[in-house]
Amino acid sequence: MRRTGVAVCLLVLAVGISPRTTRAQSRQSVAEKLGFPRGAKLLIVHADDVGMTHAVNAATIKALENGSVNSASIMVPCPWFPEIADYVKTHADADFGLHLTLTAERVYYRWGPVAPRDKVPSLVDENGYFRHDWTPDTHIEPKEVEQEIRAQIERAYAMGVRPSHLDSHQYRLFQNGKDLSDAFARVAHEKKLPFFVVREWFADHPYLESGLGPDDLVIDHTVTIDPGVTPAKWADFYTTAIKNLQPGVTEFVIHVAFANDEMTAATRERDTWGATWRQRDFDYFTGTEFRDLLRQEKIHLVTWRQLAQAR
Amino acid sequence: MRRTGVAVCLLVLAVGISPRTTRAQSRQSVAEKLGFPRGAKLLIVHADDVGMTHAVNAATIKALENGSVNSASIMVPCPWFPEIADYVKTHADADFGLHLTLTAERVYYRWGPVAPRDKVPSLVDENGYFRHDWTPDTHIEPKEVEQEIRAQIERAYAMGVRPSHLDSHQYRLFQNGKDLSDAFARVAHEKKLPFFVVREWFADHPYLESGLGPDDLVIDHTVTIDPGVTPAKWADFYTTAIKNLQPGVTEFVIHVAFANDEMTAATRERDTWGATWRQRDFDYFTGTEFRDLLRQEKIHLVTWRQLAQAR
Numbered sequence: 141m142r143r144t145g146v147a148v149c150l151l152v153l154a155v156g157i158s159p160r161t162t163r164a165q166s167r168q169s170v171a172e173k174l175g176f177p178r179g180a181k182l183l184i185v186h187a188d189d190v191g192m193t194h195a196v197n198a199a200t201i202k203a204l205e206n207g208s209v210n211s212a213s214i215m216v217p218c219p220w221f222p223e224i225a226d227y228v229k230t231h232a233d234a235d236f237g238l239h240l241t242l243t244a245e246r247v248y249y250r251w252g253p254v255a256p257r258d259k260v261p262s263l264v265d266e267n268g269y270f271r272h273d274w275t276p277d278t279h280i281e282p283k284e285v286e287q288e289i290r291a292q293i294e295r296a297y298a299m300g301v302r303p304s305h306l307d308s309h310q311y312r313l314f315q316n317g318k319d320l321s322d323a324f325a326r327v328a329h330e331k332k333l334p335f336f337v338v339r340e341w342f343a344d345h346p347y348l349e350s351g352l353g354p355d356d357l358v359i360d361h362t363v364t365i366d367p368g369v370t371p372a373k374w375a376d377f378y379t380t381a382i383k384n385l386q387p388g389v390t391e392f393v394i395h396v397a398f399a400n401d402e403m404t405a406a407t408r409e410r411d412t413w414g415a416t417w418r419q420r421d422f423d424y425f426t427g428t429e430f431r432d433l434l435r436q437e438k439i440h441l442v443t444w445r446q447l448a449q450a451r
Numbered sequence: 452m453r454r455t456g457v458a459v460c461l462l463v464l465a466v467g468i469s470p471r472t473t474r475a476q477s478r479q480s481v482a483e484k485l486g487f488p489r490g491a492k493l494l495i496v497h498a499d500d501v502g503m504t505h506a507v508n509a510a511t512i513k514a515l516e517n518g519s520v521n522s523a524s525i526m527v528p529c530p531w532f533p534e535i536a537d538y539v540k541t542h543a544d545a546d547f548g549l550h551l552t553l554t555a556e557r558v559y560y561r562w563g564p565v566a567p568r569d570k571v572p573s574l575v576d577e578n579g580y581f582r583h584d585w586t587p588d589t590h591i592e593p594k595e596v597e598q599e600i601r602a603q604i605e606r607a608y609a610m611g612v613r614p615s616h617l618d619s620h621q622y623r624l625f626q627n628g629k630d631l632s633d634a635f636a637r638v639a640h641e642k643k644l645p646f647f648v649v650r651e652w653f654a655d656h657p658y659l660e661s662g663l664g665p666d667d668l669v670i671d672h673t674v675t676i677d678p679g680v681t682p683a684k685w686a687d688f689y690t691t692a693i694k695n696l697q698p699g700v701t702e703f704v705i706h707v708a709f710a711n712d713e714m715t716a717a718t719r720e721r722d723t724w725g726a727t728w729r730q731r732d733f734d735y736f737t738g739t740e741f742r743d744l745l746r747q748e749k750i751h752l753v754t755w756r757q758l759a760q761a762r
Contacts, residue, residue: 194560194716219530222580223559223716248534249505254579256569267606268565269533295578402713405505405534 170357170389173450174442179387182442183434184359185425187212187396188239189309191221193249195403195415199396199422201227204234207426208434209396210441213239213307216292217251217270222299229300235443237305237333238296240289240324242280242312244270249406255291260284274312282319289313289327305444307336318347325351334448336391338362357451360388365421367412374420375429382433389442396422481668481700484761485753490698493753494745495670496736498523498707499550500620502532504560506714506726510707510733512538515545518737519745520707521752524550524618527603528562528581533610540611546754548616548644549607551600551635553591553623555581560717566602571595585623593630600624600638616755618647629658636662645759647702649673668758671699676732678723685731686740693744700753707733 171180190200191214203209214224214236228236242263244250250269253260257268262281265271274280296303306328308314313324314337328335338359342349352358363381365374381392397403397418407414424430434441482491498511502525514520525535525547539547553574555561561580564571568579573592576582585591607614617639619625624635625648639646649670653660663669674692676685692703708714708729718725735741745752 194713198712198716219560219562222561226559248537249530250533251530256567258567259569267609298578398712400713401509401709401711402505405509 170447170450171387174446176440181385181387181437181439182389183385183439184211184389184391184442184444184447185209185394186391187394187421187425188307189213189215189395189397190236190239191215191218191224193218193397193402193406194220194223195400195406196220196395196397196418197224197227199398199418200224203396203422203426207422208431208441209394209425211235211237211304211443213237213305214296214301214303215239215241215251215309216296217241217244217254219251221295225296225299225301228302232302233445235304235445236301237307237336237444238293238301238303239307239309240292240313241309242270242285242288243273243310245272245310246406247272247409253288253291254295255284255288260288263288274316280316280320282323285313285320286323286327289324293327293331303333304448305334305336306331314341314345314348318351321345321348322351325353325356329353334444334451338391355451357447359391361386361390362393363390364393371416371420375424378424378430379433382430382437382439385437385439389447394421394425396425398422481758481761482698485757487751492696492698492748492750493700494696494750495522495700495702495753495755495758496520496705497702498705498732498736499618500524500526500706500708501547501550502526502529502535504529504708504713504717505531505534506711506717507531507706507708507729508535508538510709510729511535514707514733514737518733519742519752520705520736522546522548522615522754524548524616525607525612525614526550526552526562526620527607528552528555528565530562532606536607536610536612539613543613544756546615546756547612548618548647548755549604549612549614550618550620551603551624552620553581553596553599554584554621556583556621557717558583558720564599564602565606566595566599571599574599585627591627591631593634596624596631597634597638600635604638604642614644615759616645616647617642625652625656625659629662632656632659633662636664636667640664645755645762649702666762668762670702672697672701673704674701675704682727682731686735689735689741690744693741693748693750696748696750700758705732705736707736709733 169178171182172178185208187200187209189196190212197220200212216238252269253263257264262279262284263270313320334357337348365377369377395413395418399415399419403415480489482493483489496519498520500507501511501523508531511523527549563580564574568575573590573595574581624631645668648659676688680688706724706729710726710730714726
């Protein structure tokens with residue numbers, strides 16, 4: 141699916157996060173299980189791509205400790221994973237999931253699989269890194285995907301990370317057919333970890349729903365900023381999204397980093413999800429405007445760990 | 452061998468770089484082949500660890516372009532290798548070798564082998580990174596070393612890097628016995644690349660000499676700063692080394708980087724070869740004091756590419 145903007149996201153009806161789909165109406169909603177009224181607006185402010193660079197790690201930690209970001213997910217194959225693993229071990233309450241990664245989309249700074257690369261040949265390019273991108277002609281072998289995501293989860297546990305949830309870098313595990321999404325669901329079920337899947341994705345990708353088990357959580361809405369938003373309209377985009385937030389559970393998928401030398405160099409081939417993009421997200425979600433809006437709109441922050449406990 | 456300080460280095464007699472050892476006296480020296488008088492003082496100012504971080508890459512490029520550093524070597528397994536490979540492709544005259552790498556000595560920022568990690572199990576730790584360190588109890592399998600250094604060289608060529616020479620990160624290929632040094636020499640011979648080996652190392656490690664072929668270059672002296680030198684004495688150390696430079700070819704093994712957020716975070720567990728250490732090297736070797744001393748002491752800078760041509 142595309143990285144959907146708020147306009148699309150907010151069209152979706154709120155039905156409350158729940159085990160599977162229609163069973164929601166007949167059961168206590170997650171909001172209720174967490175002690176909120178049924179129609180409460182619950183929000184996960186989720187920073188992606190932790191571990192990618194030191195600039196992402198440092199900004200994420202600051203946004204979690206001093207800002208209104210309350211959840212994040214980690215890219216195990218990336219070079220700065222050991223730094224964030226060390227942080228997680230001493231901050232067990234922080235809500236970190238794993239951002240399962242199958243691509244290395246940058247040009248000047250790259251990473252490769254955790255599994256031995258000769259065991260996952262469809263995932264790597266001619267130099268042994270994860271592919272920059274997948275095209276319709278790229279054959280991705282589902283068994284290799286499953287092996288690689290297992291290897292990432294195993295390295296995380298081995299290095300002391302107990303993830304609260306799983307999600308997928310660049311949505312690769314959701315938007316590429318049933319075999320990959322089933323592999324993802326299978327591994328998540330085996331590890332007893334909730335994973336990020338959004339009800340509004342089912343229309344375009346029905347296989348997502350068919351792979352879910354009876355106890356799987358489904359997020360009601362998601363919002364992520366669109367590449368078309370200009371820097372001047374950055375705050376407006378999020379402010380509008382917050383003011384239009386619907387009841388149920390919404391995840392804001394954001395990308396924070398400091399726009400320092402490292403981050404600028406690592407992302408310099410394009411502006412999208414680049415250093416200044418991520419600095420804007422950091423600034424907004426650690427600022428007072430966002431904090432005040434949450435209070436004003438009676439929005440409650442919830443973490444994946446809380447959701448998992450309510451499951 | 453230890454990272455020898457200048458005091459040790461300068462005890463060694465200068466005999467002029469030459470194919471092998473005693474044949475030197477009876478043949479035209481490399482200095483002569485390069486058009487210098489036999490007793491000329493030739494110096495390679497060599498920056499190690501390129502590719503390790505963006506801060507190392509940026510500082511190395513600046514030191515090569517605007518300073519008196521004239522040679523460097525690249526760590527292919529490191530995350531920022533693609534950035535420096537891109538630079539090398541558009542700066543074919545720059546004197547870059549490969550800094551063959553078998554360890555990932557940092558704590559918060561790590562890398563692993565280029566070969567599939569299940570093919571080089573003796574080189575990796577339980578999480579799949581290169582080992583932090585080797586102890587006398589660590590069994591390193593020479594065949595795996597050879598496979599890994601071949602993989603590094605092949606990735607470099609595949610990504611457009613035509614190295615001028617080879618050397619060994621942390622001297623691992625020299626100080627761990629004949630099997631490893633022979634593997635190194637064998638691969639270097641096959642690739643027709645000169646490699647960094649210093650005559651004064653032969654006393655402690657005779658196997659180094661026995662593995663050399665008749666056309667191999669041997670550097671006369673090397674100088675690298677000792678961890679015991681205080682920041683206040685940094686410039687004094689190098690100034691003394693330059694004033695005491697002997698005839699023949701000397702390689703200064705230095706480590707440049709900018710002490711920015713990235714480099715500070717990547718090296719924060721200890722000061723040695725850390726961010727401020729490397730910034731001091733950058734400052735000295737791009738400063739006017741060093742440049743003026745070279746002129747005053749009639750020292751000529753030579754590159755590995757020049758040496759290879761004289762071979």
